[in-house]
Amino acid sequence: MVENYSNDYDVKCKLDACKTYPAITDSERGEIVCGGCGLILVQNLADASYENNGYTQEDFMKQARTGPATSLTMFDKGLSTVIGSNKDSSGNALPSKTKYEFNRLRTWDQRSKSRKTATLSKAFTLLHSMKTKLSVPDNVVENAAYIYRKIVSAKLTRGRTMASLISASLYAACRENNIPRTLDDIAKAGNVERRILSRDLRTIIKKLGLNLNQYDTASFISKISNNMNLKETTKRGAFDILKRCEEEGITAGKHPVAQAAASLYISCVLNGERVSQKRVSVEAGVSDVTIRNRTVLIKKILKLDE
Known part of the structure; x- marks a missing residue:
């Protein structure tokens, strides 16, 4: 069926005599042709038509013609050849000769994979x-x-x-x-x-040539606090401390996880939540000595009182 030109493809014939003629979309051939001279402007159009509605499993299996989306996480991107069980489309068992042929096909299909x-x-x-x-x-x-x-x-x-x-x-x-x-x-x-x-x-x-961005330190605060089931007030206090550290410029060159753990520990102390440095270090994956050193530096620069 030949349809009128769709605005999805902004193509026009370059001949001056064809400027007044519209482009025509041929859905069966997957082409867009000029309505004046018949020149093919676009080839191999993607079929964007919808499937027929199927409200039962039987209708869906009869009418569906597309499979699942391709994925890079599959070794064959989801486009592999699958040779099913030894039954025909009606569910009946195959004859012994045909069954032997399908077994050989499965074997060679497996061997042919690189x-x-x-x-x-x-x-x-x-x-x-x-x-x-x-x-x-x-x-x-x-x-x-x-x-x-x-x-x-x-x-x-x-x-x-x-x-x-x-x-x-x-x-x-x-x-x-x-x-x-x-x-x-x-x-x-x-x-x-x-x-x-x-x-x-x-x-x-x-x-x-990968260009990897530096982690956002605030994301580690959320991760550590969620693992330790800390209060929301403590988490927000850690965000404020980290923001003040960034304004003072003491986060440059520092390990983001250690900086987040130290900010979270100081917030726990200020909000009266009893958490040891050892527990914070275990959850963060850094040593308690590192957290202690970062804590002392932050308290000194920001002049925080416990």
Whole structure:
């Protein structure tokens, strides 16, 4: 069926004689042609038509012609060939000869997959397990899968473990999306050494040219306070202390997690909430000596009285 020109595609014929003629959209051929000379202006249009309404499972299975959305977190992006069970469309068992042929097809389908495909499958399985442990959003996992595919394409996997590269990709994705996860959190979830993770992270940042933003220190205050079930008043007081520290310029060059933990500890003391430095250090993942030093500096500069 030939429809009138839609404004979704702003195309016009360049001939002067065709300026008065409209462009015509041919949905069956997926083309936009000039109404004057017949010149094809656009080819391979995407089919934006809607599916027929199906209110039962049977109608949906008959009328639906599209599958789930593709995802970078799947080794085949969700476009794999799946050879089902040994039953036909009616649910009846296949004859023995046909069943043997389908078994051979499954075997050759499995053998025809490249080594890269098998490696991606294992890597993304690990990525999904780390997603569950760290409770990161889906968009961060998609970004991590994209970074890991770039690592594989750049041939940076030689001499490096898959777990370390997946962990480094996830940490880089968290940094890009400002999701507060430290190197220690990622290393623990991926079961890799922090030293190796840090080394591989520096490599992929240099080779891939990644530009990772610094974490927002305030996000670590929310994370630590939620894990410790602190009062909302204490959390807001920590935000105010951190804001005053930034105004005084004493946060530059300091570890953001340690700065957030020190601000939160001072707020706990000022609001009468009994929390030890040891407990804050355990939740934050930094030493209590670091928190003590940051606390002394903040109290001195801001002139806070307990």
